[in-house]
Amino acid sequence: MEALLAFVIGLLTACGVYLALRGRTFPVVLGLTFISYAVNLFLFSMGRLSIGQPPVISVSANAYADPVPQALVLTAIVIGFAMTAFVIVLALKARADLGNDHVDGQN
Amino acid sequence: MNHLVIAPLLLPLLVGIVLILTQRMDIRLHRLLSVVAVLAQIGLALLLTRVVSGGDILVYNLGNWSGPFGIVLVADGLAVWMLLITALLALFALLYACQGGDVNGRHFHALFQLQLLGLNGAFLTGDLFNLFVFFEVLLLASYGLILHGGGRARVRAGLHYVVLNLAGSALFLIAVGTLYGVFGTLNMADLALKVAATPEQDLGLAKAAGLLLFAVFALKAALLPLYLWLPAAYAHTSAPVAALFAIMTKVGVYSIIRVYSLIFGADAGPAANLIEPWLLPLAMMTLLVGMLGALAATGLRQQAAYLVVASVGSLLTAFGLNNPEGIAAALYYLPHSTFAAAALFLLTDVMANRRGEVGDRFEPAPAIAHAPLLGGLFFVAVLLTIGLPPLSGFIGKFLLLRASMEHVAVVWVMAIVLSGGLMGMIAMARSGSLLFFRTLPLGGAARPVAPAVVPVLVPVVGLLMLGIAMTLFAGPIHLYVSAIAEQLLRPDLYIYAVLGEHL
Numbered sequence: 001m002e003a004l005l006a007f008v009i010g011l012l013t014a015c016g017v018y019l020a021l022r023g024r025t026f027p028v029v030l031g032l033t034f035i036s037y038a039v040n041l042f043l044f045s046m047g048r049l050s051i052g053q054p055p056v057i058s059v060s061a062n063a064y065a066d067p068v069p070q071a072l073v074l075t076a077i078v079i080g081f082a083m084t085a086f087v088i089v090l091a092l093k094a095r096a097d098l099g100n101d102h103v104d105g106q107n
Numbered sequence: 108m109n110h111l112v113i114a115p116l117l118l119p120l121l122v123g124i125v126l127i128l129t130q131r132m133d134i135r136l137h138r139l140l141s142v143v144a145v146l147a148q149i150g151l152a153l154l155l156t157r158v159v160s161g162g163d164i165l166v167y168n169l170g171n172w173s174g175p176f177g178i179v180l181v182a183d184g185l186a187v188w189m190l191l192i193t194a195l196l197a198l199f200a201l202l203y204a205c206q207g208g209d210v211n212g213r214h215f216h217a218l219f220q221l222q223l224l225g226l227n228g229a230f231l232t233g234d235l236f237n238l239f240v241f242f243e244v245l246l247l248a249s250y251g252l253i254l255h256g257g258g259r260a261r262v263r264a265g266l267h268y269v270v271l272n273l274a275g276s277a278l279f280l281i282a283v284g285t286l287y288g289v290f291g292t293l294n295m296a297d298l299a300l301k302v303a304a305t306p307e308q309d310l311g312l313a314k315a316a317g318l319l320l321f322a323v324f325a326l327k328a329a330l331l332p333l334y335l336w337l338p339a340a341y342a343h344t345s346a347p348v349a350a351l352f353a354i355m356t357k358v359g360v361y362s363i364i365r366v367y368s369l370i371f372g373a374d375a376g377p378a379a380n381l382i383e384p385w386l387l388p389l390a391m392m393t394l395l396v397g398m399l400g401a402l403a404a405t406g407l408r409q410q411a412a413y414l415v416v417a418s419v420g421s422l423l424t425a426f427g428l429n430n431p432e433g434i435a436a437a438l439y440y441l442p443h444s445t446f447a448a449a450a451l452f453l454l455t456d457v458m459a460n461r462r463g464e465v466g467d468r469f470e471p472a473p474a475i476a477h478a479p480l481l482g483g484l485f486f487v488a489v490l491l492t493i494g495l496p497p498l499s500g501f502i503g504k505f506l507l508l509r510a511s512m513e514h515v516a517v518v519w520v521m522a523i524v525l526s527g528g529l530m531g532m533i534a535m536a537r538s539g540s541l542l543f544f545r546t547l548p549l550g551g552a553a554r555p556v557a558p559a560v561v562p563v564l565v566p567v568v569g570l571l572m573l574g575i576a577m578t579l580f581a582g583p584i585h586l587y588v589s590a591i592a593e594q595l596l597r598p599d600l601y602i603y604a605v606l607g608e609h610l
Binding site for chain 1: 243247257258293
């Protein structure tokens with residue numbers, strides 16, 4: 001499971017970096033979104049991967065899932081969501097103001 | 108627990124919300140509310156200064172969950188010093204915006220207060236993830252502010268700024284995640300303890316996370332090679348926003364000082380002095396590149412923006428010396444360079460508004476109205492910015508050079524700081540003589556009607572007076588920042604204040 005998750009995070013990051021380096025705003029926004037997915041998965045996995053473990057202390061549990069990364073990743077998702085929404089609006093505004101969708105405003 | 112610590116967060120948050128809810132009200136009411144809120148923040152910062160000036164460290168446990176389990180706010184000497192600088196700068200930037208710049212777009216005052224919330228939070232928080240959250244708060248507000256007023260160049264520069272900072276935020280999260288994965292905590296005091304006891308097999312990961320964090324803070328601080336976003340963003344935004352953003356690079360500097368004196372400082376065992384080999388060379392190169400940019404600039408705004416880059420270089424050179432005198436010099440230079448850069452941005456706008464089509468570009472134009480007065484102020488602002496005697500910039504540079512005397516790189520520091528100063532002087536002398544002396548005859552055209560000069564100059568003069576006050580009271584201020592530097596070099600005090608009952 002660890003290898004699969006690491007592979008997925010790496011693939012998402014690679015796609016994200018490639019797209020973020022493109023010259024048009026739409027691929028850049030997509031790339032940033034991919035990177036933020038990769039980061040969220042990475043943060044989540046920092047509590048170590050476990051299946052079916054309780055996050056809250058109980059008498060019967062013999063192992064726990066770490067709840068802190070889940071809280072962190074929730075915060076990161078919300079912030080990333082807001083940022084993506086903002087950057088999409090900004091890209092649309094740049095498209096309208098500059099007349100094209102190049103990140104430097106040229107054709 | 109002293110509730111004063113959280114007041115600098117609650118005040119701008121509440122005022123910001125009220126400003127959004129009452130957006131249909133008269134703009135004059137908004138201006139009044141905003142100015143009163145900033146004045147109150149200055150008052151709060153002064154109160155906190157009085158409380159912590161004896162060397163106390165105030166800790167505020169949010170929700171009464173004590174660290175390292177809950178999130179803590181920590182008001183130590185450095186945090187309160189930054190709060191005071193921010194509030195003073197904000198007052199003058201806001202006064203300038205109230206001259207009419209705030210009605211060019213919506214929600215200026217609300218964004219301004221939320222920006223202050225993010226800044227104050229970043230300075231006060233004692234938790235690394237919380238630092239990320241406050242970074243996002245201040246960035247989101249800054250995205251709105253940097254685009255305030257709109258226009259092609261502003262939108263293009265704003266897009267670059269936003270995309271770069273989003274990438275920076277992703278790196279920040281990776282670094283924070285790695286630190287949590289290795290140490291299982293994000294409380295800075297607790298991290299400091301755990302980093303000092305890093306087991307051998309985790310050392311590589313811990314160092315990688317620490318250096319990644321440095322890259323993020325270097326991006327915020329505009330340290331070479333991550334400074335390229337700054338000149339365009341600052342040169343194209345509106346003047347009061349550029350003036351307020353003089354503190355934005357200092358948030359990066361603050362984070363570097365905080366994290367690399369507390370968590371990866373001299374006491375950090377195997378990861379001690381993590382960034383020492385990187386910081387000083389990068390900072391000195393930033394100083395040089397900033398001054399070169401100032402020499403090559405095609406407009407006064409761009410020149411002022413490059414001088415901000417150079418000032419970050421000087422600041423981090425002083426901190427990079429890694430001795431108490433160097434840190435004290437950095438803490439003296441920090442407010443000075445913030446106020447001087449803000450004054451220069453505001454003054455540039457005042458002059459550009461009087462040069463018609465040419466604006467702030469370095470092209471000959473008819474003589475500007477109120478030239479003697481503006482020229483005099485420009486002269487003072489330049490003396491402050493490039494650090495010529497007798498004003499506070501000189502004192503800051505002198506402290507920096509004196510601190511470097513015992514350092515192995517003393518020759519490099521001397522050569523680069525002094526030649527940087529010379530380059531700055533040449534650049535500013537050229538732009539000053541072009542703006543005020545190489546004027547074109549008016550010809551047939553009537554001189555454009557100059558806007559009233561007194562109200563727009565009040566904030567400029569205020570900022571310059573702060574610089575002059577820093578010169579006059581250099582002795583007491585230096586004593587105060589030396590005490591802060593001593594406190595920074597004793598991370599055990601910070602750790603004990605936060606974790607006292609759990610140690």
